[in-house]
Amino acid sequence: MADTKSFTSIPEVDISGLYSTDLEKREAVARELGDAARNIGFLYISGHRVDPTLIDGVRSAARDLFALPMERKMAYYIGRSATHKGYVPEGEEVYGTGRPDHKEAFDIGYEVPADNPLVLAGTPLLGPNDWPDVPGFRERAEAYYRAVFGLGRTLFQGFALALGLPENTFDDMAKYPPSKLRMIHYPYDAEAQDAPGIGAHTDYECFTILLADAPGLEVMNERGEWIDAPPRPGAFVVNIGDMLEVMTAGAFVATAHRVRKVGEERYSFPLFYACDYHTAIKPLPAFAEEDSGYEALKIGDHMWSQALQTYQYLVRKVERGELALPSGARGTATFGRLKK
Numbered sequence: 001m002a003d004t005k006s007f008t009s010i011p012e013v014d015i016s017g018l019y020s021t022d023l024e025k026r027e028a029v030a031r032e033l034g035d036a037a038r039n040i041g042f043l044y045i046s047g048h049r050v051d052p053t054l055i056d057g058v059r060s061a062a063r064d065l066f067a068l069p070m071e072r073k074m075a076y077y078i079g080r081s082a083t084h085k086g087y088v089p090e091g092e093e094v095y096g097t098g099r100p101d102h103k104e105a106f107d108i109g110y111e112v113p114a115d116n117p118l119v120l121a122g123t124p125l126l127g128p129n130d131w132p133d134v135p136g137f138r139e140r141a142e143a144y145y146r147a148v149f150g151l152g153r154t155l156f157q158g159f160a161l162a163l164g165l166p167e168n169t170f171d172d173m174a175k176y177p178p179s180k181l182r183m184i185h186y187p188y189d190a191e192a193q194d195a196p197g198i199g200a201h202t203d204y205e206c207f208t209i210l211l212a213d214a215p216g217l218e219v220m221n222e223r224g225e226w227i228d229a230p231p232r233p234g235a236f237v238v239n240i241g242d243m244l245e246v247m248t249a250g251a252f253v254a255t256a257h258r259v260r261k262v263g264e265e266r267y268s269f270p271l272f273y274a275c276d277y278h279t280a281i282k283p284l285p286a287f288a289e290e291d292s293g294y295e296a297l298k299i300g301d302h303m304w305s306q307a308l309q310t311y312q313y314l315v316r317k318v319e320r321g322e323l324a325l326p327s328g329a330r331g332t333a334t335f336g337r338l339k340k
Ligand SMILES: O=C(O)CCC(=O)C(=O)O
Pocket: 182, 184, 198, 203, 210, 212, 216, 217, 257, 258, 259, 267, 268, 269, 270
């Protein structure tokens, strides 16, 4: 077989067959999903059922929000949030490269009510969102979130089939997950000196469903070359995250990607599909071996520890001893292609 890991383009999978009552049709899609997840870790999906009006809605909600004056955005500063949600100004996030990303963002969590036992127990990342006072923002953001999260559930059933597992394997694993929808705004800046939009990284969760409105996303192949993943009309970009790589003991791969220095203003909307906070990140029984090289770590602890090491307000809290890394925390960039 050809060395598909040195891919030079990203495949597109029409997932409409996943909605079929005919198992053979679902399996046919699953085979394509599996090929892409094993060999590339990235794919486009078309044939999904997310209503275009919801996509327009999330885009207009983001434009309304980012157009606000800085002091109004900073009223929702993530550093003031009890559960790590809200406005993320440029310079707040710094990955391993030490260079801040050239972007601002608004982080929306899975809406978990304040009286939920997980919230009452003080589980990091989980709780209600502090919705900005922008007309219709919450409605548009939540409608998009719900639709794309639902798509994630369907997609996960396809991945389960692709892995030779029962289709419902993952159905109950994401009831109140620390899954974020991020609205990201990369402002155009003619003065920007070689500043990447987002530095190279893998995503932490099971997989990511991304909507973007302009080119800039690049994906690293096995030879270390950067392959363009521009948006395609009607399609989402999907990529495998750290958690699913571990659950499959590396059968599916969390592939590194980045956003290059922007030549035009750009918006993007990744939804990170995670399992519930206390889900152990370890190979599923079907993939477990004596020596898989993966230590058990909870998905939430992994996500929280990564945030503690990359968001500057959290880095300072750790330095001051106000917060501590969860036990077993890994450094940044220790999964996927970057771990090599
Ligand atoms: O903006 C993009 O296209 C990708 C964003 C991304 O990789 C991330 O937020 O993890």
